[in-house]
Amino acid sequence: MEILHLYPEEILTVDAALQESKDPEEDKNYLDCHESKSGHELKTEDDQTLRRPSPDADLTSASNSDSFVYNDGTESGQRKEVKGQERENMLESRIDLLEKTKKDTERTDEKSKEETNSELITVGLAGHQEGSQSDVPDACFIRAPIGVAEGLTCAVVDTLSCLMVTGSEELVSRVIRVKVQDGANLRFPVTVVVPFCARYRGNYRDIAVKVVNREWRASYISPITTEGTYGGQRGSFAEVRVYSLGLFAVVSCLKRESYTVPRRGLSHKLPMDPRICLNYLPGSFSAPIMAQSMIQPVDAVLLAAVKSRSDAYHLVVSTSPLLYLTHPSSQPLRRPLTLTLPCPPNPDKKRDSRRQREETEHRHTRPVSAAAAWDQASSHRMRMLGSCVQSSNEMSTEMLIVLVSKDKQWSVLDNVTIRNQQNGLVSFELTESFDRLLVVRLLSPVQPGCLTSLAEELEESVCCHAVTVVLGRRQNDPHTVLVAALPSRDLSWDTSKLQAQGYNGLLETSSEIYMCEGEQLLLCFSGNITSTVGAQTNQHDVLSERLTFHSQRKNHLLLHLTEVDPFGNYSSPHYKGTAVFYKVTRGQLEWRGDKAVPMDPKLLGDPVCKLPLTLPKKTRSINRPIVARVKLCEENDSLSDSLLLWLSAKLSEEEITQLMLCLRLRRSATQLVKLRAGDSLSIRAFQILTMWRRGLPAAPHQPKASQLAHCLAKSGRPDLARELLLRQAAATRQGLLK
Numbered sequence: 222m223e224i225l226h227l228y229p230e231e232i233l234t235v236d237a238a239l240q241e242s243k244d245p246e247e248d249k250n251y252l253d254c255h256e257s258k259s260g261h262e263l264k265t266e267d268d269q270t271l272r273r274p275s276p277d278a279d280l281t282s283a284s285n286s287d288s289f290v291y292n293d294g295t296e297s298g299q300r301k302e303v304k305g306q307e308r309e310n311m312l313e314s315r316i317d318l319l320e321k322t323k324k325d326t327e328r329t330d331e332k333s334k335e336e337t338n339s340e341l342i343t344v345g346l347a348g349h350q351e352g353s354q355s356d357v358p359d360a361c362f363i364r365a366p367i368g369v370a371e372g373l374t375c376a377v378v379d380t381l382s383c384l385m386v387t388g389s390e391e392l393v394s395r396v397i398r399v400k401v402q403d404g405a406n407l408r409f410p411v412t413v414v415v416p417f418c419a420r421y422r423g424n425y426r427d428i429a430v431k432v433v434n435r436e437w438r439a440s441y442i443s444p445i446t447t448e449g450t451y452g453g454q455r456g457s458f459a460e461v462r463v464y465s466l467g468l469f470a471v472v473s474c475l476k477r478e479s480y481t482v483p484r485r486g487l488s489h490k491l492p493m494d495p496r497i498c499l500n501y502l503p504g505s506f507s508a509p510i511m512a513q514s515m516i517q518p519v520d521a522v523l524l525a526a527v528k529s530r531s532d533a534y535h536l537v538v539s540t541s542p543l544l545y546l547t548h549p550s551s552q553p554l555r556r557p558l559t560l561t562l563p564c565p566p567n568p569d570k571k572r573d574s575r576r577q578r579e580e581t582e583h584r585h586t587r588p589v590s591a592a593a594a595w596d597q598a599s600s601h602r603m604r605m606l607g608s609c610v611q612s613s614n615e616m617s618t619e620m621l622i623v624l625v626s627k628d629k630q631w632s633v634l635d636n637v638t639i640r641n642q643q644n645g646l647v648s649f650e651l652t653e654s655f656d657r658l659l660v661v662r663l664l665s666p667v668q669p670g671c672l673t674s675l676a677e678e679l680e681e682s683v684c685c686h687a688v689t690v691v692l693g694r695r696q697n698d699p700h701t702v703l704v705a706a707l708p709s710r711d712l713s714w715d716t717s718k719l720q721a722q723g724y725n726g727l728l729e730t731s732s733e734i735y736m737c738e739g740e741q742l743l744l745c746f747s748g749n750i751t752s753t754v755g756a757q758t759n760q761h762d763v764l765s766e767r768l769t770f771h772s773q774r775k776n777h778l779l780l781h782l783t784e785v786d787p788f789g790n791y792s793s794p795h796y797k798g799t800a801v802f803y804k805v806t807r808g809q810l811e812w813r814g815d816k817a818v819p820m821d822p823k824l825l826g827d828p829v830c831k832l833p834l835t836l837p838k839k840t841r842s843i844n845r846p847i848v849a850r851v852k853l854c855e856e857n858d859s860l861s862d863s864l865l866l867w868l869s870a871k872l873s874e875e876e877i878t879q880l881m882l883c884l885r886l887r888r889s890a891t892q893l894v895k896l897r898a899g900d901s902l903s904i905r906a907f908q909i910l911t912m913w914r915r916g917l918p919a920a921p922h923q924p925k926a927s928q929l930a931h932c933l934a935k936s937g938r939p940d941l942a943r944e945l946l947l948r949q950a951a952a953t954r955q956g957l958l959k
Contacts, residue, residue, distance in 0.1 A: 372405025750798025869906035
């Protein structure tokens with residue numbers, strides 16, 4: 222009976238301790254469950270069942286020896302003792318549960334303390350540019366625990382951008398190298414945020430972060446988000462979580478769609494273009510497979526550019542998009558695969574058929590008063606039938622050809638039925654898997670070899686861009702030249718932006734050059750002009766400068782020019798030279814240390830363009846003896862500067878031209894005078910007269926004034942000639958008196 226007296230105090234303490242950790246409904250179920258069982262099966266957290274002996278069994282075994290004790294009690298006493306035993310067992314289970322809850326709470330507190338100590342912060346890293354003393358602020362952002370970001374360094378290595386893109390990828394950000402400082406302890410994962418700017422984004426392209434490790438192995442990571450606010454600015458930022466560091470770049474690539482084909486079949490419309498549908502019949506594969514697809518659109522402008530290269534392509538009306546399909550090679554197709562692709566009809570025939578249909582309707586249409594109801598219905602049926610027959614005849618003149626590629630080899634797919642559907646859609650069946658597919662609409666049959674070459678040129682042209690090389694300079698800094706590789710489609714817009722930036726002079730432009738993403742233009746100089754780098758190394762014709770083309774990046778290169786020979790081009794007022802550009806493809810580049818260099822510079826071939834360069838000559842001061850000049854001016858028949866200044870102010874532009882002919886000056890001398898004098902007529906006339914005076918022989922008694930007066934009278938100004946002689950005579954008399 223001592224247990225009965227002690228139990229209420231203990232059970233109240235336990236219930237108060239477990240009040241917050243356990244639900245009241247669970248307590249109720251717990252009690253009901255244990256009171257209904259006589260064997261008292263207690264289930265712990267580990268689902269282990271502990272069996273305790275029944276109180277009835279204890280009473281039965283003790284009835285032989287201690288029966289006199291229980292005989293004096295009543296039945297209510299037995300129930301109380303059984304109930305006390307049950308409560309004792311329940312108390313032990315609750316104490317175990319309380320201890321385990323306490324341990325879990327301590328573990329959670331320790332974990333929260335660790336998370337507090339490793340709180341994440343976002344730090345912007347300035348990127349050091351190779352070959353430049355200035356850094357790029359906030360080249361990338363790092364989100365890591367406190368103290369981790371200080372152990373990372375960031376560098377901008379745009380010189381490696383040519384090797385960061387492959388295939389149809391387009392670079393839309395800088396190339397960033399992130400690495401760990403020596404001795405720093407870094408815990409992964411680390412969140413890297415790279416800013417980017419994508420001009421052209423659509424349903425067919427996607428954004429990915431390309432990471433190249435130390436072994437030059439590339440991997441692609443889909444960003445967690447592409448928009449955000451970093452460094453106080455909101456814009457496009459690609460955020461990824463990585464477990465290794467290296468080179469980071471954001472690329473725009475074709476969107477890849479992955480889907481599973483079950484055994485029961487699948488009808489799948491690609492989200493990039495819902496018009497494209499792939500219909501797998503049940504049992505197409507022996508087991509469920511994973512397939513991938515990509516779409517490369519072919520627009521009408523690109524097709525027209527390819528058709529202009531060969532006369533054999535003129536019969537091509539339109540093409541479908543390039544469809545890339547990837548199926549597991551171990552699972553061949555067991556049933557036909559039905560494909561639906563868009564292939565636009567001939568727009569010229571649509572206009573012709575519409576015009577003919579309108580003419581036919583106009584011929585068969587009569588006034589309502591002159592036609593009966595049944596006659597109108599029959600004529601309407603005739604017009605509809607005629608238009609249907611006409612359209613079917615027109616469609617029958619065109620041909621649809623399916624081109625397929627396997628192991629990078631294009632071929633024409635024979636024995637395939639292509640069905641025309643509405644809205645320019647076509648469908649056909651495939652009995653085997655191919656890598657790439659293309660549907661071509663033709664006006665008449667074309668040789669298979671021409672069609673395969675068309676597919677190859679289309680596949681190459683979708684990655685090529687028409688580029689124009691532009692040279693520009695500011696008027697206040699003629700020795701600094703900007704070289705820009707601009708897409709031809711945006712040439713007028715980009716040149717207007719350059720002019721707004723101060724490049725107001727004449728822009729030298731090249732003809733169109735076709736370049737792919739990541740290809741380079743190597744620059745060398747010829748003539749009497751070179752870059753300051755070439756002048757320092759005394760290697761003027763070495764390919765020292767390079768410009769990498771990216772269709773969605775700013776492709777600018779600043780050059781500082783200087784002359785090779787300061788005494789060269791003596792017959793010209795400018796130094797002259799030429800900028801020669803060579804194209805280097807991505808296949809001709811290789812990694813060499815931390816740089817991308819051509820494999821063999823001797824195999825570059827012919828230059829793709831040449832642009833002229835000019836530099837103004839420096840004005841040189843020539844030290845002449847002052848005494849000799851005074852002596853010449855003191856000659857009796859010499860022409861003083863004051864007299865020539867008076868005469869130059871009296872002449873007009875036509876008279877100056879006539880006087881130059883009479884004085885018999887060289888043409889190069891007159892051009893030099895125009896460059897030096899500018900638009901001022903008086904200064905130009907004075908320069909001409911002084912140049913003529915210097916060219917006269919230094920004879921002591923040569924009649925210079927009389928020669929100039931004769932030329933003035935011959936050019937139509939005898940009055941100036943007479944006044945010139947009078948002034949010269951007065952100056953001579955005044956000199957003699959002195």
